[in-house]
Every structure is written in C-alpha cells, then in structure tokens.
Amino acid sequence: MRKTWLIFSQAVTVSVAVLFVVATLKPDWLRGGNHTGMLPNIVSIIEAAPTAEGSASGVQRVLSYSSAAKRATPAVVSITASKAPARNPHENDPWFRFFFGEEGQNRQQQPQVGLGSGVIVSAEGYLLTNNHVIEGADDIEVQLPDRRQVRAEVVGTDPETDVAVLKIKLDKLPVIAFGSADTLEVGDVVLAIGNPFGVGQTVTSGIVSALGRNQLGINTFENFIQTDAAINPGNSGGALVDPNGNLLGINTAIYSRSGGSLGIGFAIPVSTARQVMEGLIKDGQVTRGWIGVEPRDLTPEIAETFNLPIQQGVLITGVLQNGPASAGGVRPGDVVTKVGDKPVVNVSQLLTAVAALKPQDKTVIGVQRGEKALELKVTVAQRPKVSAKRE
Template sequence: MNKKLSLVSAAIAAGLMLANPLPAEAKIPFFSSSEEIPTLAPMLEQATPAIVHISVEGSREVQQRIPEAFRYFFGQRGPNEQRQERPFKGLGSGVIIDADKGYIVTNNHVIEDADNIQIRLKDGRTFKAKKLGTDAQSDIALLQIEAQKLAQVPLANSDKLRVGDFAIAVGNPFGLEQTVTSGIISALGRGGLGIEGLEDFIQTDAAINSGNSGGALLNLRGELIGINTAILGPNGGNIGIGFAIPTNMMKNLVDQIIEYGEVRPGSLGIRGGDVTADLTEAMNLKVSRGAWVNEVIPDSPADKAGLKSGDVVISMNDNRISNFNELRAKVATLGAGKKAKLGILRDGKERSVTVTLGSLTEATVSANEMHPMLQGAALSNADKGVKVDTVEANSPAAQIGLMADDLIIGVNRQAIKNVSDLRKALENRNGIAALNIQRGNTNLYVLIR
C-alpha cells in the first residue's frame, strides 16, 4: 500500500508541475513501460458492479396556494392552501451489501413515497425492488431484489477513518451512470447541519451531485466507508463539501431493519450540549470536546447506569465523542436494548460506565429546550406527528393555547413526523413559527415567536 500511495503522490506532483509553465531545460516526468502507473481502475473494476442505478415513480401530497377569493370552494384546510396528490419520478444510487440476499442500501429520500422502484445493474440487467424498511431520521433505506450473480461491496470499519484518508465516490449524478470522483476525508463526526434528524457525517471533497444520493464512498481497497447523502452548496451543485453516512452507522440501522422490519432507535435519557471554551473555563474541565450532561432524566437508562449532571461523555465504545449531536446520533442508531460503554469525565477523573439503551420511540421529552414558549409541555412521538402528553398549568405552553392530547403535525406548512422533525423545524425557522395542531377533528394553528 505504501508503494501505491507513493506512486499516487508522484502522479499528483507531476500533475501540479504540468499545471505551471515549465522552463526550457525542465523535463516532463513520466513512467517508463516497466513501471506501474498509479490507477484506481483495478479496485473500481471490482467495486462498481455493486453500485446500482435507482429510478423511482410514485405520487406524493403537495400543497397548493389558493387565492383568498377562491378559498370558499376548496374548504378551510389551513390558510390559503389545498393538498393534492401529484405524480413524480426520481433518480438515485444504491449499494449492494449482500449479494446472496440481494440487499441494497440507499437513502430514504431517494425512494420515499415511491410505488415503483427499479434497479439497473452495471451489466444492464433491470429488476424491481422491494422496500424492506426505511428510517427518515438517518435517511437510510434497505431494498431487496431477486437476482443471481450479484456483486457486493465489503464493509470497512468507519470508526477507524482519519481525516486525510483518500475517498472515492461512485454513483449516478444527473443520471450519468457509474460516475467516479475522488478526494479525501475532510472531517469526521459532522452534525448540527439541519440536513437530517440524526447526523454523524463523514465530510469529503470528492465531487457529489444530485443523483449521487445513496451511492458509495469507498476507500482505496474498494471497501465501503459511507453512503453518500447530501451536499452543501448555494445552488445545489458540488463545491467540494459533501456528506456521507458512516458505514458502521448504516450497518446498525440495516441490522435493525432486517431483524425487526423497522429501526428501533436507542435512548440514553440525558439532556445537554457541546463542551465549549466558556464551559471549559467555567467548570475547569480538562477537555475541550465532548458531550456535556446538563440533566439526567429520572429512571432513564443513563440514571440507572449512574450518569450524573455535570459529567462529560468523551467516548462511546472506545471511540471519541466530539459533541452532543455525535453522541445522540450514535446512541439512536445503535438501537434500543443494545449495551454501550461510555467514557466519562467526572470531577477531573476519567471513568467508564455501561448502559443498556432504552427506546427513543417510547421516550417522552420536555419541550423546554426547543423553544421558551413551549416550556411546560411534555412531548412524545406519535404515528403521524408529535403528541402533547401533558401541559403544566399557567406555563408558557398553556398560555399560547397548547392542550394535552394535541397532535403537532406541521410547522410553517412543513410536515412534522416526530420530535426530531419538530426540533429541526424550530431551529431553522425565521421569525414566527406557526404550529399546525390537530385537536380531535379540528385543525388549528398556534403561533410562537
């Protein structure tokens, strides 16, 4: 591997030299016929047959603005809006992770609401895929096809990745099948971006564009290190900032889908935030990164394991934790019922505790940290939104009109499916937030500033 990396470095150096004017006496570097030319071709010849093209068709509900003068004819479904079913088509990428069983991993947003999912292989064969399970919070979906002679991509241990490792992206941007781009890993543990509900992204400068979603991020051995998911760009195009879901995170979710038919997120039962410079100084901490525990919920898994407010979680299963979002994502995707070893810093001393994770779907959370005007409300996930379990008398939540058993189904006309969606919508709002509430058979709006 060192020899190959040296050759790659030599090729890059040669390219840099050619990009600048050369003195007359300078000689252009080249490889003789007896030397090995740096190339990724052998690795890609093994890996690309397992990268598939996905095309989808379906219909989804859209909201149409209605002029005030015509609202009488369309009923009173929200302010100036009418919902309609409209057909759609889409393209994306996927990765075969089990050739014998025909398992294909992609992004949830690639196949969401799709009634017909077609998979096309590199050799031209086409198959209809069955949807085995999805998770909107992490943006992972598992499909299955019935086919013979499939290839699969081996999985790497994404916890061993380092910034600066080479990364190869393979997918179908803009419908251009089997497109390969290369770069490096720019950062690890990226979160708090508001892209997904659970974020623990690999960041890469390998070019990722529309249609790459669900495709493979590979290392130089042709092993899968991530599932390409999103880009950061002003116009939706590549600017060298792409994000992929780490392989280990993906595998945890896929294993749950295979076993249960759904993802069962894990819950720790703490509230907190990132370790900041101000917090480090105020609390005289000996670390500059980690997840600060502000509160431990009584009778939660964290409480039973012995975590205390003021602890700093610095590792999980011997892997460093940089921030609270990273801890939250790792806990949720590990799954309910799984054991996790947490490294913590308490009173300047490091220690470890083992916790058995609870179920996030059954957890009731306080709305205090989401918005000051929601203080006093306890929320939980429901089938089609966020349920208001209780509202304290004379609390800010009660004063704005929230009531127990209300169902929050939207914020500013954006559909809300769970607590994470609500949190993200409130964080990304500009100005007033209009909560769409379903109360019995009535729909109403509650405004918070």
C-alpha cells in the same frame, strides 16, 4: 638524460594545466558520462523508483483507477422513487372543473419522482441506499448497469443515520466487496460512484478530506467521511470506494450553495451502514440505548456562568420524568463528562456512546454538578422510534 627529464617535466605541467582547465570549465567530462549530479555523494537522499517506461524525467505517470471502477460499478444501481400525488378533494367538484378545467386536474395528479443511487451488497439481493432517497415512496424502481430493471421492496429504514435497506429479486447479481473505513487516513484516494442528475452512472475521484465529521445537522448520528470527490444530486446512496474497488461508505450529502458539487461531500462509513443493515434485516429495527435527557454542548460562557471547574462536556438542560437518567439521579444542570469509560465533550459523542449501549445495560455516567464530580449508575432503556433531539 637531462633533455628527457625536461621533456617529461613539460608534459606533466601541460597535463596538469589541461586538467585544471577541464575541471573548471567542463567538469561533466570528468564524471564518466554520469549526468545525474554529485548530490548522492554529498547528502543521503531517497530517489524515486524508475517509471514503467524508464523515463529519465523522474515524473511519475498518472495512475489509472479503471480496475477499481470495473470491479465496483456493476454493483452500483440507479434508483427511481415515485410517490403518488395526494388526492384532490375537489376533483369531482363541477365548479373546480369549470374554473381549472381538465388541465388543472391533471397537474394535481402528476406523481413526484426522485432519483438516487444504491449499492448491491449481497447476492440475496440486499441494497444499501439513503433513507431520504426512498422516503415516502410508493414505488421504487432499480436499474442495474446491465440495463436490467426491477422493483424493490423496503426492508427497513433508519432516519437517524439516513440509511435504508432494499431488496430485489434477480439472478446473478453483482456484489460489491466491503472495505474497512477504520483504516482510512486523510489523503487516501477514493472514488465516488452514482447517478448524478440522472445522466447515468458516473465515477469521480478525490481524496479523503477529513474523518469523523459530526455536528453538521444532517443526521442524529453523524460520523461522516468527508471527501472532495464530486458528489451531486442523484449520487445519494451511491458508493464511495477505495482504489481496489472496495466499499468504504455510502454517499449521503454535500455542502453547496448552488446545488452542485463544491468539493465538500459526506459519506456514511461502511461500518455504520453495515451495523444498521444487519439490525434492520434481523430485527426490522436498529436497537439503540437511550437515557432520556435533553443535551447541549457546554460552552466557556456557560461554564463561567455556573462556576464550573471544567470547560468541556455536555450540559443537561432537561431530564425526562421517570426516565432512565432521572431514575439514576441525573439532574438538569449536570454536565456529563463520560459514559462508562468513554469521555464525552459534545452532544454527538454523548449520543453515540449511549446509543452503543444495549437496553437494560447498567452503565456509569460521570457528571460534574457544581464543584462536585459524581458517578451515577443508570440502567439504559431502548431508544424510541422518533426523530427528536431527545437522547
């Protein structure tokens, strides 16, 4: 009995020793083949879902946006806008022909040609593009991705937002679906589709870099989507779409010192483009409110000079005589702080708030006049068709 107990004690001692050595040198042997580590048992984490291939590396495979491209690209067209040359007043002058010959005369008669893009938004043949793409053009040619070509007529233009509406007459037109730019967030993936440099339809990808960009000096009314998706000359008027191929904006401009893409592009939100389009189709113009003032941003230096108790607002430097603002009691030197119930802190916000009002609407303009805060009632008029800075 004593011998048996001795053998048992030695066996237990050896087993404990072996277990200690294994736990110290080869701890993975004691984990039942689970090589994912003990971290989930120590701290609560969220593990990424396995990839479609079941890869154990944990690296997510690159997504493809081919379905979005296939859905959106058929509705994005190339636009060629040509302008007839100005008639040379000396073309019949024999002395002009003597010195410059027929070659000099022919050079004067070459038409100006511009390239851009557009988006088919209606089965009736309506297209959205930029005003600067077709401005001053005598002939506008539209080419679809399926190689069909047709001349387009101008339904209307709005230089203050740089939106133009064209119409073509073709059967079985592909139409893009409208998305919602209001739900966009910085970091969302977007695709830019157009015809850069006239090389042919091109799709580039990027993200939303910023929202509500304004005061860029591009248009009168600015509320741009900024993206780093490559936008180049020829992309103007093309589509900015989401990963489902839905239209989010109309590509309009880039910031560049070289003329090529530097990753700073701007698109007009589809909500703005749609509002302008509906106004142009229905009334032939975009109806906006107007009060007749000359505004500028209030700076801290100006606020200190006038001893104003506020630091933000829009300084009124001029008031149109007998205009809506003048009739309502607005004076030069007043600082507008709100329009209706909307606060305004810069010129862009003032322009947008007043433009959203309908002609003959009565609104309350909040102003700071010296140390007094006033509320003035103004009857809004219709904004004149001029591309001036006057509001």
